[in-house]
Amino acid sequence: MLRETGGIPHTSEIDSPRRLAELLDEHAYLADEGLATACFLALRMGRPLFLEGEAGVGKTELAKTLAAVLGAPLIRLQCYEGLDAAQALYDWDFARQILHLKAAEAAGITDAARLEGELYDRRFLIARPLLKALETQPSVLLVDEIDRGDDEFEAFLLEILSDYTISIPELGTIRAERPPVVVVTSNRTRDVHDALKRRCLYHWLEHPSFDREVSILMRRLPGCTAALAEQVARAAERLRAADLAKPPGIAETLDWAEALLTLGARDLDPGLAAATLGAVLKHREDQAVALRNGILGRA
Amino acid sequence: MPERGAFPGMPHHGARPGVSGHTASPGASGHTASPGTSPGPRRDGGGGLVATVTGFARTLRAAGVGADHERTQNMLRALAVLDVAEPADVYWAGRVTLCASPDDLPRYDRCFEAYFAGRRAVPRPAGMPAVTVTRHMAALDGDGGRDDDRDRDEDAEAAAARASRIEVLRHRDVAALTPAERAEIHRMLALLARGREQRRSRRFSPARRGPLDERRTIREALRRGGEVAALRRRAHRTRPRKVVLLIDVSGSMAPYADTLLRLAHALVRSEPRATRAYTVGTRLTAVTAELRHRDPGLAMNAVSAAIPDWSGGTRLGEELKEFLALHEARGATVVIASDGWERGDAGLLGAQMARLSRLAHRVVWVNPHKGHEGYRPLTAGMRAALPYIDDFVAGHSLAAYEELAERLSHA
Numbered sequence: 001m002l003r004e005t006g007g008i009p010h011t012s013e014i015d016s017p018r019r020l021a022e023l024l025d026e027h028a029y030l031a032d033e034g035l036a037t038a039c040f041l042a043l044r045m046g047r048p049l050f051l052e053g054e055a056g057v058g059k060t061e062l063a064k065t066l067a068a069v070l071g072a073p074l075i076r077l078q079c080y081e082g083l084d085a086a087q088a089l090y091d092w093d094f095a096r097q098i099l100h101l102k103a104a105e106a107a108g109i110t111d112a113a114r115l116e117g118e119l120y121d122r123r124f125l126i127a128r129p130l131l132k133a134l135e136t137q138p139s140v141l142l143v144d145e146i147d148r149g150d151d152e153f154e155a156f157l158l159e160i161l162s163d164y165t166i167s168i169p170e171l172g173t174i175r176a177e178r179p180p181v182v183v184v185t186s187n188r189t190r191d192v193h194d195a196l197k198r199r200c201l202y203h204w205l206e207h208p209s210f211d212r213e214v215s216i217l218m219r220r221l222p223g224c225t226a227a228l229a230e231q232v233a234r235a236a237e238r239l240r241a242a243d244l245a246k247p248p249g250i251a252e253t254l255d256w257a258e259a260l261l262t263l264g265a266r267d268l269d270p271g272l273a274a275a276t277l278g279a280v281l282k283h284r285e286d287q288a289v290a291l292r293n294g295i296l297g298r299a
Numbered sequence: 300m301p302e303r304g305a306f307p308g309m310p311h312h313g314a315r316p317g318v319s320g321h322t323a324s325p326g327a328s329g330h331t332a333s334p335g336t337s338p339g340p341r342r343d344g345g346g347g348l349v350a351t352v353t354g355f356a357r358t359l360r361a362a363g364v365g366a367d368h369e370r371t372q373n374m375l376r377a378l379a380v381l382d383v384a385e386p387a388d389v390y391w392a393g394r395v396t397l398c399a400s401p402d403d404l405p406r407y408d409r410c411f412e413a414y415f416a417g418r419r420a421v422p423r424p425a426g427m428p429a430v431t432v433t434r435h436m437a438a439l440d441g442d443g444g445r446d447d448d449r450d451r452d453e454d455a456e457a458a459a460a461r462a463s464r465i466e467v468l469r470h471r472d473v474a475a476l477t478p479a480e481r482a483e484i485h486r487m488l489a490l491l492a493r494g495r496e497q498r499r500s501r502r503f504s505p506a507r508r509g510p511l512d513e514r515r516t517i518r519e520a521l522r523r524g525g526e527v528a529a530l531r532r533r534a535h536r537t538r539p540r541k542v543v544l545l546i547d548v549s550g551s552m553a554p555y556a557d558t559l560l561r562l563a564h565a566l567v568r569s570e571p572r573a574t575r576a577y578t579v580g581t582r583l584t585a586v587t588a589e590l591r592h593r594d595p596g597l598a599m600n601a602v603s604a605a606i607p608d609w610s611g612g613t614r615l616g617e618e619l620k621e622f623l624a625l626h627e628a629r630g631a632t633v634v635i636a637s638d639g640w641e642r643g644d645a646g647l648l649g650a651q652m653a654r655l656s657r658l659a660h661r662v663v664w665v666n667p668h669k670g671h672e673g674y675r676p677l678t679a680g681m682r683a684a685l686p687y688i689d690d691f692v693a694g695h696s697l698a699a700y701e702e703l704a705e706r707l708s709h710a
Contacts, residue, residue, distance in 0.1 A: 017381070017388075037381070037391035044380040047373075052401070082499055082535075094513040098527060101520060112521055119517065151629060152501045190657045191629075194399060198369055201377075201395040204404060 014043065020069075029058070029065035030208075030216050038203040039066060048161055048182035050197055053205030056249015059185040060144055066181065067140035075180070076142045077129035079149035088153070089166060090131045093124045100124070120170035130157075131166055134176035140183065147186040151193060157184075158196045208250055210237055220254055223261050231268035232257045236280070238295045244286040256280035270296055348383060349375065352393075358414050359397055362406045366397040373397075386415070469697045472670065474554035481558070484697050488561045489595050491701060494708050495570045496632070497537035498660075509534035539573040540660065542566060542707055543627050547637035548606060549580040549613040555667045555694065557599070559636045562700050564590045564598050566707070575627055578606050579637070583618040613640055615680060616647035623651060628658040632707060636665040636694055641680025649683035656687035665694035665703060 014020050020043070021036035031039065039062070042049035051059040067074035077088060097119050104115055125131075133141035143157065160166060164176040184200060186192055208216060210233055217229040232253060240247040248256070259279040265272050273296040281287045290296060352374050359366040377392035390411060398407050468480055469487075476484065505512065512533035520527045544563045548556040556578075563576040567590040578584045589601035615637060622628070633655060641648050656662050664684065668674050670693030676685055685691070690706060693699040 017391075033387060034391050034394070037388065038395045041377050041380065041392065041395060045373075045376055084501060092513055092517075094511065094517070097513075097517055098520070116521055119521070188401075188657070191400070191654070194365065197399045198367075201373075202399050203395050204398075204401045 014040065016040070023069045024062075024065055025219075027065045027068045028219050029061060030212060030219060031062070032208075032212060035062070035203060035205065038201055042183075042201050043181060045201070046179050048184055048200040050184045050186070050192075050200035050202045051205055052186045052188050052202070054207070054247070054249060055187050056251040057205045057207055058250050059183075059205060060142065061251075063140060063142040063144075063183040063185070066183065070138060070140060070181065072138040072140050072181070073136060074140050074142060075129050075133045075136065076144060078144050079146050079153065081148065081150050083149050083153050085156070087128055088130050088156075089128050090168060091126045091128065092120075093126050097124050122171065125168070125171065130160055131174065133180040133182075134160075134164060134166060134174060136180070137176070137178050139180045141180045143182065143184045145187060146184050146192055146196075147188060147190045154193050154196050158193070158199060161196075161199050207240060207247075210234070213237075213250065213253060216250060217254065217257050221257055221261060224257055225266065228260065228266060228268060229257065232260070235268060235273065235296060239280065239290060242289060242293065242295055244281070244289060245283050246281070246286060248280045252280045252282075268296075348378065352378070355393065355410070355414050356397060358410050359407065362410050364397060364403045364406050364410070365399060370397050389415070469701075472667075472695045473558045473697070474667070474695065484558065485561050485595065487697055488558070488565050488700060489568075491562070491565045491704050495539035495542070495573060496707060496709050498540045498630070500536040500538045502536045503533040504536050506532055506534035508532060539570050541573045541575070541631035542570070543631045543633045543659075544574070544576045545619075545622065545633065545635045545637070546576065546578050547580065547613060547615070547635075548578045549640070551613070551638050551640045552636075552667070555636075558700075559665075559694065560586075560590075560599060560602055561595055562703070564592075564595050566704070567591060568593070575631075577622060578602070579613070579615060579618045579622075580606070581614055582607055583621045613637065613680070614643040615639075615641050616643050616645070616649075616651055619648065619651040619655065623654055623658065628655055630658075630660050632661045632663060633659040634663045634665060634703070634707070635684075636667075637680075638666055638668055639664075639676065639678045639681030639684060641678065641683070645679035645683040648680050649687075652684045652687040656689075661689045662687060663690040663692060663703070663706065664688045665692055665699075667693070667695040669693040670695035670699055 014023065017033065017037040017040040020040045021031050021033070024031045024036070024039075038049055041047070051062065053059060063076075064074055100119060101115065104118070109115065127135060129141065133139050146154065146157070161182060164179045165173050167173040182200075184196075207213075213233040213236065214226070214229045217232060218224050218226065221229075236248055236253045236256075256276060256279040259276040260268065260272060263272060263276065274291060277287050277290065277296070281290060353371060356366040356371040356374070373396035374393050377396050378389065381388040381392050383389060393411065394404070394407055398404060468476070468484060471480075473481060473484060503512070505515065509532045512531040515531040515533070516527060516529075519529070519531065544566065546556065546559045546563060548560075552559075560576075560578075563574075563586075567574045567576060567587060571591060574587070575585070576587050576590055578586055584606050586602045586605055589605050590598050592598035592601060652662070666674075666676070666681070669676075669691065676682060676691075692703055692706070694703065
């Protein structure tokens with residue numbers, strides 16, 4: 001059962017993981033071979049991509065870039081504990097329903113069966129992200145930080161990702177003719193149900209290698225020299241090796257390099273590093289460890 | 300990157316046409332293959348590919364990766380749109396379909412290397428979690444004796460004098476009590492039922508306060524011909540939060556095990572459907588059913604009969620691993636009552652605790668020694684577990700148990 005994700009103009013052009021990596025690169029996202037292959041398979045097999053990895057390794061960014069590459073809108077569902085169907089799926093537009101009732105009343109319509117039929121019409125339905133993604137073709141659906149939601153939501157998401165249908169009691173079943181491209185991300189603060197993972201293609205995102213991080217910095221920040229990028233990437237590598245509560249991700253490294261560029265830095269000298277430390281380390285204890293152990297060089 | 304085509308075990312492009320119907324159809328061209336015919340150029344091989352992939356999945360399963368049938372089928376589907384002659388493609392097709400957690404990845408790499416003739420398509424990424432093996436032998440030996448303490452009924456006439464005595468008893472270490480005093484504490488424990496922290500359920504029920512219940516309001520309005528007479532509201536229902544108790548009954552915990560089990564009895568009795576109890580020692584034993592007896596004495600007898608390893612040494616890491624495989628921890632408050640004298644591998648305990656902390660709602664560790672003056676968590680087991688504990692509480696006196704029960708009764 002291969003379900004190619006269709007309706008997307010560029011899909012036929014993407015004939016290999018390498019080609020997809022090139023397209024992502026054009027949108028300033030440098031994907032390595034593994035990530036490019038995982039994305040390529042997700043597109044080709046019509047399967048959700050389950051991206052797991054520490055915060056700041058570029059999971060959400062990938063979904064955004066993928067949407068840009070495919071020329072499809074990104075529909076994002078941020079998960080949190082207690083997320084329910086009314087926020088994830090659909091809701092009825094109560095205010096408009098009442099207005100409609102009042103208008104009908106003014107017009108002298110009292111036939112209850114007819115009124116009810118009119119009230120539960122598609123135009124009174126507010127589509128939340130999951131329904132919106134099934135109705136929008138093409139689209140990229142980002143289910144962000146699923147580990148923050150509860151397991152009941154996982155069960156419910158699994159149901160939708162299994163057959164890409166949503167049934168609304170008053171209206172009937174809504175089916176996506178072509179499934180959206182789905183990216184599910186997790187920071188792994190909690191294990192997600194195996195049944196859901198089985199539906200998906202699983203990819204564990206690592207912090208980028210030194211060379212890749214240098215390339216990403218230069219690709220993303222036009223003013224960044226190779227020398228500065230290398231110094232920042234090397235410092236980030238040392239910070240990740242240190243025993244920190246929250247090691248910096250690529251997002252933090254980018255922020256840091258940008259902060260340094262804003263200050264007109266051409267080199268990462270210890271003084272500037274200390275002054276901009278807040279861009280890369282967001283915990284006081286971590287900053288203290290970095291300064292104490294001279295990870296950034298001696299001032 | 301290894302050179303192309305030099306990949307043993309993998310058939311080349313279009314090697315054999317005519318694949319049986321259950322293998323993947325070529326997704327690139329989009330048409331479905333009917334069994335026996337060969338529409339267009341095939342990218343997948345024949346039975347050779349299926350056998351190779353199935354064998355690989357079997358190797359992975361033996362190594363502990365959950366590469367089941369459905370995942371194996373997914374790998375075949377993935378290979379149908381990739382290049383089977385390209386080692387890196389095979390590596391990634393397998394990795395994204397057969398693995399499900401970062402723990403699987405080192406195993407996957409090892410198996411890939413071993414199965415495909417010593418070739419590794421991609422070097423192992425740096426920074427993979429390495430398991431540090433630090434052996435720690437319990438310095439404290441089990442005292443061997445079971446704490447013999449039957450539920451003796453005391454005369455009920457000295458009730459007035461007891462009230463003040465209880466206040467004193469409440470803060471005393473149960474290990475230092477006389478059997479009579481302990482019996483009194485046990486009677487107090489049986490009364491200790493404070494209800495349970497409620498968790499929000501997905502379901503709604505009508506309520507006085509809360510968000511508008513649009514459906515009911517509209518339905519009612521319809522019945523009145525469009526007149527909204529009253530706004531109906533709804534609120535989430537609540538359910539008691541599940542509590543799972545893991546009680547260490549090994550030698551070093553002997554003075555406290557009986558009292559802790561009585562606490563477990565009180566908790567099971569107060570919320571029978573949302574409480575689970577296990578004993579740990581050298582073996583994980585489920586004792587929830589035994590603790591359902593109404594009478595504490597009878598319940599204790601049943602538990603004693605069920606536990607095979609009273610007063611042995613502790614292998615908490617292994618037992619925790621076994622416990623996690625039971626899928627009882629998800630969303631629950633997990634209470635571990637132990638002194639952390641791990642006889643097994645403290646590294647394993649740490650890894651299992653990390654996993655537990657990700658699955659459980661809260662992890663509470665009850666250590667009887669914590670209530671003692673000058674206690675510091677120095678045992679290797681305790682040190683390994685500490686980073687993953689939400690609440691680290693004492694567990695030596697009635698007052699400490701009351702505090703624990705209080706914690707379980709609300710978030």
